[in-house]
Amino acid sequence: MHMLYNSENFAVMQHAGDDHPHGGFEIVDKTSRREIYLAGLLADHFQAGVERLIDQTDDEMLIDEFLSGYTTLAHHPVVLH
Template sequence: MQMLYNSENYAVVHFEVDVNEPTGFPMRPDVAEGISLTRAGYEIVDKHARREIFIEGALAEHFKEGVQALISASPNDDDVDEYLAGYTVLAQQPVVLH
């Protein structure tokens, strides 16, 4: 887990999980041999709406490419927040603190 962005309005965290870590579930040796997989995604939190979204796969790759293009344009916080707002409009999961 790595915090990538944190502003007054949004937070973005990158998650990467090695699926080869022991799960406690047996796997056939012939299936497990040579497999090296990871799962990754981004959690985007809208602090004012108190909603978050987790994206992975093709959508996460699209998000990453958009962020890289944005960074190359030397954005300010408002530019980054505007970009993130395009994703948080999809957010349905409420943020709950324990």
């Protein structure tokens, strides 16, 4: 697991995996305490969107806004082990 992004509102980790060349991405919405795991084509789409966004800005608010579009799909509560 590799931490890619960490703000007051979100954390994004990249997971390596055998099932997909790029692995997957875990997005944690710290405010709602929910997480989502993206793999396959959705992970590819997410990665392409992040790369385009990073090329345009480093504004944390815009990055968080982009991530919130994915976390609206998050239904898994964050559980600490």
